[in-house]
Amino acid sequence: MEIRHFRYFLAVARQRNFTRAAAQLGIAPPTLSRQIQDMEASLGTRLFIRQQREVSLTEAGAALLIEAEATVRQFEFAQRNAQRAGRGEIGHVELGYVASAVYCGLLQRQMQAFSQAFPDVSVNVRECAMATLPSAVADGRYDIGYIRSPLTLPDGVEAVRLDSEGFVLALAQDSWLLGLKAIGCEHLQNETFILPEQISGTLHVAAQGGFAPRLGPQPGGLVAVVARVSLGQGVAVVPASMVGHVSLPGVVYRSIKGSEAASWLSLIHRRFEKAPAVVRYIQQVKQVAKVEA
Template identity: 80%
Template sequence: MDIRHFRYFLAVARQGNFTRAAEQLGIAPPTLTRQIQDMENELGTRLFVRQTREVSLTEAGTALLIEAEATVRQFEYAQHNAQRAGRGDIGHIELGYVASAVYSGLLQKQVQAFSRECPDVSLNVRESPMASLPMMVVEGRFDIGYVRSPMTFPEGLEAIRLDAEGFVLALPSESWLCRLPEIAPEHLQNETFILPEQISGTLQVAAEGGFAPKLGAQPGGLVAVIALVSLGQGVAVVPESVVGHVGLPGVLYRSIKGCEASSWLSLIHRRFEKSAAVARYIEQVKNR
Protein backbone atom coordinates (compact mmCIF):
# COMPACT_ATOMS: atom_id res chain seq x y z
CA MET A 1 0.00 0.00 0.00
CA ASP A 2 1.01 3.60 -0.48
CA ILE A 3 -0.44 7.00 0.40
CA ARG A 4 -2.76 6.82 -2.62
CA HIS A 5 -4.59 3.86 -1.10
CA PHE A 6 -5.17 5.77 2.13
CA ARG A 7 -6.64 8.69 0.17
CA TYR A 8 -8.97 6.31 -1.69
CA PHE A 9 -10.03 4.62 1.54
CA LEU A 10 -10.80 7.97 3.21
CA ALA A 11 -12.84 9.18 0.24
CA VAL A 12 -15.05 6.09 0.32
CA ALA A 13 -15.38 6.21 4.12
CA ARG A 14 -16.44 9.88 4.02
CA GLN A 15 -18.79 9.59 1.05
CA GLY A 16 -20.25 6.22 2.00
CA ASN A 17 -20.55 5.48 -1.71
CA PHE A 18 -18.02 4.31 -4.31
CA THR A 19 -19.48 6.34 -7.17
CA ARG A 20 -19.46 9.65 -5.27
CA ALA A 21 -15.98 8.94 -3.92
CA ALA A 22 -14.70 8.18 -7.44
CA GLU A 23 -16.13 11.48 -8.71
CA GLN A 24 -14.42 13.35 -5.86
CA LEU A 25 -11.11 11.66 -6.67
CA GLY A 26 -11.47 12.08 -10.44
CA ILE A 27 -11.12 8.37 -11.24
CA ALA A 28 -13.44 5.71 -12.63
CA PRO A 29 -15.56 3.77 -10.07
CA PRO A 30 -14.18 0.36 -11.18
CA THR A 31 -10.63 1.64 -10.61
CA LEU A 32 -11.54 2.80 -7.11
CA THR A 33 -13.26 -0.50 -6.34
CA ARG A 34 -10.18 -2.43 -7.45
CA GLN A 35 -7.84 -0.27 -5.32
CA ILE A 36 -9.94 -0.83 -2.21
CA GLN A 37 -10.05 -4.56 -2.92
CA ASP A 38 -6.24 -4.53 -3.22
CA MET A 39 -6.04 -2.90 0.24
CA GLU A 40 -8.37 -5.48 1.73
CA ASN A 41 -6.42 -8.32 0.16
CA GLU A 42 -3.13 -6.98 1.50
CA LEU A 43 -4.57 -6.43 4.97
CA GLY A 44 -6.40 -9.77 4.93
CA THR A 45 -9.66 -8.24 6.15
CA ARG A 46 -12.71 -6.41 4.85
CA LEU A 47 -12.80 -2.65 5.36
CA PHE A 48 -16.34 -1.98 4.12
CA VAL A 49 -19.71 -3.61 4.28
CA ARG A 50 -21.15 -3.34 0.76
CA GLN A 51 -24.85 -2.66 0.40
CA THR A 52 -26.87 -1.88 -2.73
CA ARG A 53 -25.99 1.82 -2.91
CA GLU A 54 -24.12 2.62 0.28
CA VAL A 55 -21.13 1.23 2.11
CA SER A 56 -20.25 1.36 5.80
CA LEU A 57 -17.08 0.66 7.71
CA THR A 58 -16.36 -2.68 9.28
CA GLU A 59 -14.71 -2.82 12.68
CA ALA A 60 -11.34 -3.09 10.91
CA GLY A 61 -12.24 -0.13 8.69
CA THR A 62 -13.17 1.96 11.73
CA ALA A 63 -9.82 1.13 13.33
CA LEU A 64 -7.99 2.09 10.14
CA LEU A 65 -9.89 5.37 9.70
CA ILE A 66 -8.16 7.25 12.52
CA GLU A 67 -4.71 6.07 11.50
CA ALA A 68 -5.34 6.77 7.81
CA GLU A 69 -6.44 10.33 8.56
CA ALA A 70 -3.34 10.91 10.67
CA THR A 71 -1.09 9.36 8.01
CA VAL A 72 -2.48 11.49 5.18
CA ARG A 73 -2.37 14.61 7.33
CA GLN A 74 1.30 13.97 8.24
CA PHE A 75 2.16 13.22 4.62
CA GLU A 76 0.56 16.46 3.44
CA TYR A 77 2.33 18.37 6.21
CA ALA A 78 5.67 16.86 5.14
CA GLN A 79 4.97 17.77 1.51
CA HIS A 80 4.01 21.31 2.46
CA ASN A 81 7.11 21.80 4.61
CA ALA A 82 9.39 20.41 1.90
CA GLN A 83 7.87 22.83 -0.62
CA ARG A 84 8.24 25.75 1.78
CA ALA A 85 11.85 24.82 2.50
CA GLY A 86 12.52 24.61 -1.23
CA ARG A 87 11.16 28.14 -1.68
CA GLY A 88 13.12 29.45 1.30
CA ASP A 89 9.97 30.12 3.34
CA ILE A 90 11.35 28.19 6.31
CA GLY A 91 14.88 27.54 7.52
CA HIS A 92 17.63 29.13 9.58
CA ILE A 93 20.29 31.74 8.82
CA GLU A 94 23.45 32.54 10.78
CA LEU A 95 24.28 36.18 10.08
CA GLY A 96 27.45 38.00 11.12
CA TYR A 97 28.04 41.73 10.97
CA VAL A 98 30.46 44.51 11.84
CA ALA A 99 29.26 47.34 14.06
CA SER A 100 29.10 49.99 11.35
CA ALA A 101 26.38 47.96 9.59
CA VAL A 102 24.19 48.71 12.62
CA TYR A 103 25.21 52.37 12.91
CA SER A 104 24.26 52.94 9.28
CA GLY A 105 20.82 51.39 9.82
CA LEU A 106 21.29 49.14 6.80
CA LEU A 107 21.39 45.90 8.76
CA GLN A 108 18.14 46.69 10.57
CA LYS A 109 16.40 47.65 7.34
CA GLN A 110 17.37 44.51 5.45
CA VAL A 111 16.84 42.04 8.30
CA GLN A 112 13.42 43.48 9.12
CA ALA A 113 12.36 43.44 5.45
CA PHE A 114 13.38 39.79 5.16
CA SER A 115 11.62 38.84 8.40
CA ARG A 116 8.39 40.43 7.18
CA GLU A 117 8.58 38.44 3.95
CA CYS A 118 9.75 35.16 5.53
CA PRO A 119 8.54 35.18 9.16
CA ASP A 120 9.22 31.45 9.60
CA VAL A 121 12.93 31.71 8.79
CA SER A 122 14.87 32.11 12.03
CA LEU A 123 17.91 34.39 12.07
CA ASN A 124 20.73 34.30 14.57
CA VAL A 125 22.44 37.70 14.25
CA ARG A 126 25.84 38.21 15.89
CA GLU A 127 28.54 40.87 15.76
CA SER A 128 31.91 39.51 14.70
CA PRO A 129 35.46 40.84 14.21
CA MET A 130 35.77 41.85 10.59
CA ALA A 131 39.13 40.14 10.08
CA SER A 132 37.69 36.71 10.86
CA LEU A 133 34.17 37.11 9.48
CA PRO A 134 34.91 36.18 5.82
CA MET A 135 36.56 32.86 6.74
CA MET A 136 33.72 32.11 9.13
CA VAL A 137 31.34 32.39 6.16
CA VAL A 138 33.60 30.14 4.05
CA GLU A 139 33.71 27.55 6.86
CA GLY A 140 29.94 27.67 7.41
CA ARG A 141 29.95 29.20 10.88
CA PHE A 142 28.07 32.11 9.32
CA ASP A 143 25.87 31.90 6.24
CA ILE A 144 26.20 35.56 5.30
CA GLY A 145 28.04 38.57 6.69
CA TYR A 146 28.07 42.35 6.54
CA VAL A 147 31.59 43.78 6.31
CA ARG A 148 33.08 47.15 5.47
CA SER A 149 34.91 47.26 2.15
CA PRO A 150 37.30 47.61 0.46
CA MET A 151 38.86 44.36 1.58
CA THR A 152 40.16 41.16 0.01
CA PHE A 153 37.95 38.07 0.28
CA PRO A 154 39.01 34.43 0.36
CA GLU A 155 38.29 32.08 -2.53
CA GLY A 156 34.68 30.96 -2.73
CA LEU A 157 33.09 34.17 -1.49
CA GLU A 158 31.18 36.79 -3.40
CA ALA A 159 30.27 40.29 -2.23
CA ILE A 160 27.28 42.51 -2.96
CA ARG A 161 28.23 46.17 -2.79
CA LEU A 162 25.86 48.19 -0.62
CA ASP A 163 25.70 51.75 0.71
CA ALA A 164 28.84 53.90 0.55
CA GLU A 165 29.80 56.65 2.98
CA GLY A 166 32.67 58.98 3.71
CA PHE A 167 34.88 59.32 6.76
CA VAL A 168 35.11 61.76 9.66
CA LEU A 169 37.82 62.41 12.21
CA ALA A 170 37.26 61.43 15.83
CA LEU A 171 39.56 63.43 18.09
CA PRO A 172 39.98 64.24 21.78
CA SER A 173 38.01 67.34 22.73
CA GLU A 174 41.17 68.96 24.12
CA SER A 175 43.24 68.40 20.96
CA TRP A 176 44.78 71.47 19.34
CA LEU A 177 43.00 70.39 16.15
CA CYS A 178 39.65 71.41 17.67
CA ARG A 179 40.73 75.05 17.52
CA LEU A 180 41.18 74.98 13.75
CA PRO A 181 38.25 76.29 11.68
CA GLU A 182 38.88 73.46 9.21
CA ILE A 183 40.94 70.30 9.52
CA ALA A 184 42.80 69.24 6.37
CA PRO A 185 44.66 65.94 5.89
CA GLU A 186 48.06 67.67 6.14
CA HIS A 187 47.21 68.86 9.67
CA LEU A 188 47.28 65.23 10.85
CA GLN A 189 50.85 64.31 9.94
CA ASN A 190 52.08 64.36 13.54
CA GLU A 191 49.07 62.62 15.04
CA THR A 192 48.87 59.02 16.24
CA PHE A 193 46.08 57.15 14.48
CA ILE A 194 43.97 54.67 16.42
CA LEU A 195 43.03 52.07 13.83
CA PRO A 196 39.54 50.70 13.25
CA GLU A 197 39.13 47.29 11.66
CA GLN A 198 38.84 48.92 8.24
CA ILE A 199 42.05 50.95 7.89
CA SER A 200 41.56 52.12 4.31
CA GLY A 201 40.23 55.50 5.47
CA THR A 202 43.32 56.14 7.58
CA LEU A 203 45.66 55.25 4.73
CA GLN A 204 43.75 57.35 2.20
CA VAL A 205 43.70 60.42 4.46
CA ALA A 206 47.44 60.09 5.05
CA ALA A 207 48.02 59.74 1.30
CA GLU A 208 45.97 62.87 0.63
CA GLY A 209 48.04 64.70 3.29
CA GLY A 210 51.29 63.46 1.79
CA PHE A 211 52.66 61.68 4.86
CA ALA A 212 53.15 58.20 6.30
CA PRO A 213 50.73 57.79 9.22
CA LYS A 214 51.96 57.11 12.72
CA LEU A 215 49.96 54.02 13.63
CA GLY A 216 48.68 53.39 17.13
CA ALA A 217 46.60 50.59 18.58
CA GLN A 218 43.97 48.62 16.67
CA PRO A 219 41.64 47.65 19.53
CA GLY A 220 38.83 46.06 17.49
CA GLY A 221 35.31 47.42 17.12
CA LEU A 222 34.44 51.07 16.64
CA VAL A 223 33.36 51.61 20.24
CA ALA A 224 36.79 50.42 21.41
CA VAL A 225 38.43 52.77 18.89
CA ILE A 226 36.43 55.78 20.08
CA ALA A 227 37.16 54.82 23.68
CA LEU A 228 40.92 55.12 23.07
CA VAL A 229 40.34 58.48 21.40
CA SER A 230 38.42 59.62 24.50
CA LEU A 231 41.44 58.60 26.59
CA GLY A 232 43.69 60.88 24.54
CA GLN A 233 45.59 58.05 22.86
CA GLY A 234 45.23 59.51 19.37
CA VAL A 235 42.78 60.37 16.61
CA ALA A 236 40.79 58.02 14.40
CA VAL A 237 39.37 58.10 10.89
CA VAL A 238 35.96 56.44 11.17
CA PRO A 239 32.83 56.06 9.01
CA GLU A 240 30.38 58.98 9.04
CA SER A 241 27.61 56.75 10.37
CA VAL A 242 29.38 56.64 13.75
CA VAL A 243 28.40 60.28 14.36
CA GLY A 244 25.27 60.41 16.45
CA HIS A 245 25.53 56.74 17.40
CA VAL A 246 28.76 56.50 19.39
CA GLY A 247 29.07 59.47 21.69
CA LEU A 248 31.66 59.28 24.46
CA PRO A 249 32.82 62.00 26.85
CA GLY A 250 35.86 63.85 25.59
CA VAL A 251 35.37 63.00 21.90
CA LEU A 252 34.47 65.32 19.04
CA TYR A 253 33.80 64.49 15.41
CA ARG A 254 35.02 66.77 12.64
CA SER A 255 34.91 66.58 8.89
CA ILE A 256 38.21 66.42 7.00
CA LYS A 257 38.51 69.15 4.39
CA GLY A 258 38.81 67.86 0.86
CA CYS A 259 38.85 64.25 1.96
CA GLU A 260 37.54 62.02 -0.82
CA ALA A 261 38.11 58.74 0.99
CA SER A 262 35.07 56.50 1.27
CA SER A 263 34.10 52.95 2.12
CA TRP A 264 31.03 50.83 1.66
CA LEU A 265 29.24 47.96 3.29
CA SER A 266 29.22 44.61 1.53
CA LEU A 267 27.08 41.53 2.04
CA ILE A 268 29.35 38.51 1.64
CA HIS A 269 28.10 35.01 0.89
CA ARG A 270 29.31 31.68 -0.44
CA ARG A 271 29.44 31.51 -4.24
CA PHE A 272 27.46 28.28 -4.47
CA GLU A 273 24.87 28.58 -1.73
CA LYS A 274 22.74 25.47 -1.14
CA SER A 275 20.30 26.75 1.47
CA ALA A 276 17.11 28.09 -0.12
CA ALA A 277 16.50 30.43 2.82
CA VAL A 278 19.99 31.94 2.55
CA ALA A 279 19.68 32.22 -1.22
CA ARG A 280 16.37 34.02 -0.77
CA TYR A 281 17.98 36.53 1.62
CA ILE A 282 20.79 37.15 -0.87
CA GLU A 283 18.30 37.65 -3.71
CA GLN A 284 16.31 40.13 -1.63
CA VAL A 285 19.44 42.20 -1.00
CA LYS A 286 20.34 42.12 -4.69
CA ASN A 287 16.87 43.33 -5.65
CA ARG A 288 16.57 45.98 -2.94
Protein backbone atom coordinates (compact mmCIF):
# COMPACT_ATOMS: atom_id res chain seq x y z
CA MET A 1 0.00 0.00 0.00
CA GLU A 2 1.00 3.59 -0.59
CA ILE A 3 0.07 6.82 1.14
CA ARG A 4 -2.58 7.46 -1.55
CA HIS A 5 -4.47 4.35 -0.41
CA PHE A 6 -4.76 5.87 3.07
CA ARG A 7 -6.04 9.12 1.56
CA TYR A 8 -8.65 7.21 -0.47
CA PHE A 9 -9.70 5.21 2.58
CA LEU A 10 -10.08 8.35 4.72
CA ALA A 11 -12.15 10.13 2.07
CA VAL A 12 -14.61 7.24 1.86
CA ALA A 13 -14.72 6.86 5.65
CA ARG A 14 -15.51 10.55 6.11
CA GLN A 15 -17.97 10.93 3.22
CA ARG A 16 -19.59 7.48 3.72
CA ASN A 17 -20.23 7.48 0.01
CA PHE A 18 -17.97 6.50 -2.90
CA THR A 19 -19.37 9.10 -5.31
CA ARG A 20 -18.88 12.02 -2.92
CA ALA A 21 -15.45 10.77 -1.89
CA ALA A 22 -14.39 10.41 -5.53
CA ALA A 23 -15.53 13.96 -6.26
CA GLN A 24 -13.51 15.23 -3.29
CA LEU A 25 -10.43 13.38 -4.50
CA GLY A 26 -10.88 14.37 -8.16
CA ILE A 27 -11.00 10.79 -9.49
CA ALA A 28 -13.72 8.62 -11.04
CA PRO A 29 -15.89 6.53 -8.63
CA PRO A 30 -14.93 3.21 -10.31
CA THR A 31 -11.25 4.05 -9.90
CA LEU A 32 -11.78 4.80 -6.21
CA SER A 33 -13.75 1.58 -5.75
CA ARG A 34 -10.93 -0.47 -7.32
CA GLN A 35 -8.33 1.23 -5.09
CA ILE A 36 -10.31 0.36 -1.94
CA GLN A 37 -10.76 -3.23 -3.18
CA ASP A 38 -6.99 -3.49 -3.75
CA MET A 39 -6.43 -2.17 -0.23
CA GLU A 40 -8.82 -4.73 1.26
CA ALA A 41 -7.16 -7.50 -0.73
CA SER A 42 -3.74 -6.43 0.53
CA LEU A 43 -4.94 -6.42 4.14
CA GLY A 44 -6.98 -9.61 3.77
CA THR A 45 -10.07 -8.08 5.35
CA ARG A 46 -13.03 -5.89 4.44
CA LEU A 47 -12.89 -2.26 5.51
CA PHE A 48 -16.39 -1.14 4.52
CA ILE A 49 -19.89 -2.51 4.61
CA ARG A 50 -21.35 -1.44 1.28
CA GLN A 51 -25.01 -0.44 1.19
CA GLN A 52 -27.05 1.06 -1.64
CA ARG A 53 -26.51 4.74 -0.75
CA GLU A 54 -23.91 4.73 2.02
CA VAL A 55 -21.02 2.73 3.34
CA SER A 56 -20.02 2.12 6.93
CA LEU A 57 -16.82 0.95 8.53
CA THR A 58 -16.26 -2.61 9.56
CA GLU A 59 -14.52 -3.31 12.85
CA ALA A 60 -11.25 -3.60 10.92
CA GLY A 61 -12.00 -0.32 9.13
CA ALA A 62 -12.68 1.46 12.42
CA ALA A 63 -9.36 0.21 13.80
CA LEU A 64 -7.54 1.36 10.66
CA LEU A 65 -9.17 4.80 10.72
CA ILE A 66 -7.20 6.10 13.72
CA GLU A 67 -3.88 4.84 12.39
CA ALA A 68 -4.57 6.06 8.86
CA GLU A 69 -5.33 9.57 10.10
CA ALA A 70 -2.10 9.63 12.12
CA THR A 71 -0.10 8.26 9.17
CA VAL A 72 -1.41 10.87 6.74
CA ARG A 73 -0.86 13.66 9.28
CA GLN A 74 2.74 12.55 9.85
CA PHE A 75 3.36 12.24 6.11
CA GLU A 76 1.99 15.73 5.46
CA PHE A 77 4.03 17.11 8.36
CA ALA A 78 7.20 15.52 6.98
CA GLN A 79 6.38 16.82 3.50
CA ARG A 80 5.79 20.37 4.76
CA ASN A 81 8.97 20.30 6.83
CA ALA A 82 11.02 19.14 3.86
CA GLN A 83 9.55 21.92 1.72
CA ARG A 84 10.14 24.51 4.44
CA ALA A 85 13.72 23.33 4.94
CA GLY A 86 14.28 23.63 1.21
CA ARG A 87 13.02 27.23 1.36
CA GLY A 88 15.24 28.00 4.36
CA GLU A 89 12.29 28.49 6.71
CA ILE A 90 13.58 25.89 9.17
CA GLY A 91 17.12 24.78 9.91
CA HIS A 92 20.12 25.82 11.96
CA VAL A 93 22.81 28.50 11.67
CA GLU A 94 26.14 28.64 13.52
CA LEU A 95 27.10 32.30 13.92
CA GLY A 96 30.34 33.75 15.28
CA TYR A 97 30.94 37.41 16.05
CA VAL A 98 33.48 39.85 17.40
CA ALA A 99 32.52 41.99 20.38
CA SER A 100 32.19 45.28 18.51
CA ALA A 101 29.28 43.82 16.50
CA VAL A 102 27.37 43.79 19.79
CA TYR A 103 28.61 47.16 21.10
CA CYS A 104 27.23 49.01 18.09
CA GLY A 105 23.93 47.09 18.18
CA LEU A 106 24.25 45.72 14.63
CA LEU A 107 24.15 42.05 15.59
CA GLN A 108 21.09 42.59 17.78
CA ARG A 109 19.18 44.37 15.00
CA GLN A 110 19.96 41.79 12.35
CA MET A 111 19.32 38.81 14.61
CA GLN A 112 15.97 40.23 15.70
CA ALA A 113 14.90 40.88 12.09
CA PHE A 114 15.91 37.37 11.05
CA SER A 115 14.19 35.71 14.01
CA GLN A 116 10.97 37.58 13.25
CA ALA A 117 11.09 36.55 9.58
CA PHE A 118 12.16 32.94 10.23
CA PRO A 119 11.15 32.00 13.79
CA ASP A 120 11.75 28.27 13.24
CA VAL A 121 15.42 28.64 12.27
CA SER A 122 17.64 28.13 15.31
CA VAL A 123 20.77 30.31 15.49
CA ASN A 124 23.64 29.43 17.81
CA VAL A 125 25.61 32.61 18.57
CA ARG A 126 29.12 32.71 20.03
CA GLU A 127 31.76 35.40 20.47
CA CYS A 128 35.00 34.49 18.71
CA ALA A 129 38.54 35.70 18.30
CA MET A 130 38.68 37.67 15.07
CA ALA A 131 41.98 36.09 14.04
CA THR A 132 40.41 32.62 13.87
CA LEU A 133 36.85 33.42 12.77
CA PRO A 134 37.46 33.66 8.98
CA SER A 135 39.17 30.25 8.87
CA ALA A 136 36.42 28.80 11.09
CA VAL A 137 33.84 29.94 8.53
CA ALA A 138 35.95 28.59 5.66
CA ASP A 139 36.21 25.09 7.17
CA GLY A 140 32.57 24.92 8.29
CA ARG A 141 32.88 25.31 12.06
CA TYR A 142 30.74 28.44 11.66
CA ASP A 143 28.28 29.23 8.89
CA ILE A 144 28.63 33.00 9.06
CA GLY A 145 30.61 35.52 11.08
CA TYR A 146 30.73 39.20 11.94
CA ILE A 147 34.23 40.66 11.77
CA ARG A 148 35.77 44.12 11.72
CA SER A 149 37.29 44.96 8.34
CA PRO A 150 39.62 45.43 6.60
CA LEU A 151 40.87 41.88 7.11
CA THR A 152 42.43 39.33 4.77
CA LEU A 153 40.02 36.45 4.13
CA PRO A 154 40.71 32.83 3.13
CA ASP A 155 39.89 31.64 -0.38
CA GLY A 156 36.22 30.81 -0.72
CA VAL A 157 35.07 33.30 1.92
CA GLU A 158 33.31 36.56 0.98
CA ALA A 159 32.35 39.64 2.99
CA VAL A 160 29.26 41.83 2.95
CA ARG A 161 30.21 45.36 3.98
CA LEU A 162 28.02 46.76 6.76
CA ASP A 163 28.18 49.68 9.23
CA SER A 164 31.22 51.95 9.16
CA GLU A 165 32.55 53.85 12.16
CA GLY A 166 35.55 55.83 13.30
CA PHE A 167 37.94 55.31 16.17
CA VAL A 168 38.47 56.94 19.55
CA LEU A 169 41.38 56.91 21.95
CA ALA A 170 41.12 54.97 25.21
CA LEU A 171 43.55 56.29 27.83
CA ALA A 172 44.11 56.18 31.56
CA GLN A 173 42.39 58.84 33.61
CA ASP A 174 45.74 60.20 34.84
CA SER A 175 47.26 60.49 31.35
CA TRP A 176 48.99 63.77 30.53
CA LEU A 177 47.06 63.79 27.24
CA LEU A 178 43.90 64.80 29.11
CA GLY A 179 45.51 68.17 29.81
CA LEU A 180 45.34 69.02 26.09
CA LYS A 181 42.36 70.86 24.65
CA ALA A 182 42.38 68.45 21.72
CA ILE A 183 44.41 65.29 21.18
CA GLY A 184 45.92 65.03 17.72
CA CYS A 185 47.67 62.10 16.07
CA GLU A 186 51.04 63.84 16.50
CA HIS A 187 50.62 63.90 20.30
CA LEU A 188 50.72 60.08 20.45
CA GLN A 189 54.20 59.45 19.09
CA ASN A 190 55.73 58.62 22.49
CA GLU A 191 52.83 56.46 23.68
CA THR A 192 52.72 52.67 23.87
CA PHE A 193 49.75 51.30 21.95
CA ILE A 194 47.77 48.38 23.36
CA LEU A 195 46.64 46.55 20.24
CA PRO A 196 43.11 45.31 19.56
CA GLU A 197 42.57 42.42 17.16
CA GLN A 198 41.99 44.93 14.33
CA ILE A 199 45.13 47.10 14.27
CA SER A 200 44.32 49.17 11.17
CA GLY A 201 43.14 52.09 13.31
CA THR A 202 46.40 52.17 15.26
CA LEU A 203 48.50 52.08 12.11
CA HIS A 204 46.41 54.76 10.41
CA VAL A 205 46.65 57.13 13.39
CA ALA A 206 50.43 56.65 13.55
CA ALA A 207 50.74 57.30 9.81
CA GLN A 208 48.71 60.50 10.10
CA GLY A 209 50.90 61.59 13.01
CA GLY A 210 54.06 60.86 11.03
CA PHE A 211 55.64 58.35 13.40
CA ALA A 212 56.22 54.63 13.79
CA PRO A 213 54.01 53.38 16.64
CA ARG A 214 55.47 51.79 19.73
CA LEU A 215 53.53 48.54 19.86
CA GLY A 216 52.53 47.04 23.16
CA PRO A 217 50.70 43.80 23.92
CA GLN A 218 47.75 42.46 21.91
CA PRO A 219 45.66 40.82 24.63
CA GLY A 220 42.67 39.77 22.51
CA GLY A 221 39.13 41.14 22.78
CA LEU A 222 38.30 44.81 23.23
CA VAL A 223 37.47 44.49 26.93
CA ALA A 224 40.91 42.95 27.50
CA VAL A 225 42.47 45.84 25.57
CA VAL A 226 40.70 48.48 27.64
CA ALA A 227 41.59 46.57 30.82
CA ARG A 228 45.29 46.98 29.95
CA VAL A 229 44.68 50.71 29.43
CA SER A 230 43.04 50.91 32.86
CA LEU A 231 46.22 49.39 34.33
CA GLY A 232 48.31 52.19 32.86
CA GLN A 233 50.11 50.04 30.31
CA GLY A 234 49.38 52.30 27.33
CA VAL A 235 46.71 53.85 25.14
CA ALA A 236 44.48 52.13 22.60
CA VAL A 237 42.76 53.11 19.37
CA VAL A 238 39.36 51.41 19.57
CA PRO A 239 36.03 51.56 17.68
CA ALA A 240 33.88 54.56 18.59
CA SER A 241 30.95 52.26 19.47
CA MET A 242 32.74 51.33 22.69
CA VAL A 243 31.95 54.74 24.15
CA GLY A 244 28.95 54.35 26.41
CA HIS A 245 29.02 50.57 26.14
CA VAL A 246 32.29 49.51 27.74
CA SER A 247 33.14 51.48 30.85
CA LEU A 248 36.00 50.42 33.11
CA PRO A 249 37.33 52.24 36.17
CA GLY A 250 40.25 54.50 35.33
CA VAL A 251 39.58 54.66 31.57
CA VAL A 252 38.59 57.76 29.59
CA TYR A 253 37.65 57.94 25.92
CA ARG A 254 38.60 60.92 23.76
CA SER A 255 38.26 61.74 20.08
CA ILE A 256 41.42 62.05 17.98
CA LYS A 257 41.54 65.41 16.23
CA GLY A 258 42.03 65.21 12.49
CA SER A 259 41.99 61.41 12.39
CA GLU A 260 40.32 59.92 9.35
CA ALA A 261 40.83 56.35 10.51
CA ALA A 262 37.73 54.20 10.07
CA SER A 263 36.74 50.58 9.91
CA TRP A 264 33.56 48.71 9.21
CA LEU A 265 31.80 45.56 10.25
CA SER A 266 31.38 42.80 7.68
CA LEU A 267 29.33 39.64 7.50
CA ILE A 268 31.53 36.85 6.16
CA HIS A 269 30.24 33.63 4.58
CA ARG A 270 31.30 30.85 2.26
CA ARG A 271 31.09 31.90 -1.39
CA PHE A 272 29.09 28.90 -2.56
CA GLU A 273 26.91 28.34 0.49
CA LYS A 274 24.26 25.66 -0.08
CA ALA A 275 22.37 25.39 3.25
CA PRO A 276 19.00 27.13 2.65
CA ALA A 277 18.68 28.61 6.16
CA VAL A 278 22.19 30.10 5.97
CA VAL A 279 21.48 31.46 2.48
CA ARG A 280 18.32 33.10 3.85
CA TYR A 281 20.33 34.88 6.55
CA ILE A 282 22.92 36.11 4.05
CA GLN A 283 20.21 37.31 1.65
CA GLN A 284 18.43 39.25 4.37
CA VAL A 285 21.63 40.98 5.48
CA LYS A 286 22.46 41.88 1.88
CA GLN A 287 19.00 43.32 1.31
CA VAL A 288 19.23 45.51 4.41
CA ALA A 289 22.77 46.62 3.50
CA LYS A 290 21.59 47.57 0.00
CA VAL A 291 18.70 49.64 1.38
CA GLU A 292 20.96 51.43 3.87
CA ALA A 293 23.73 52.08 1.33
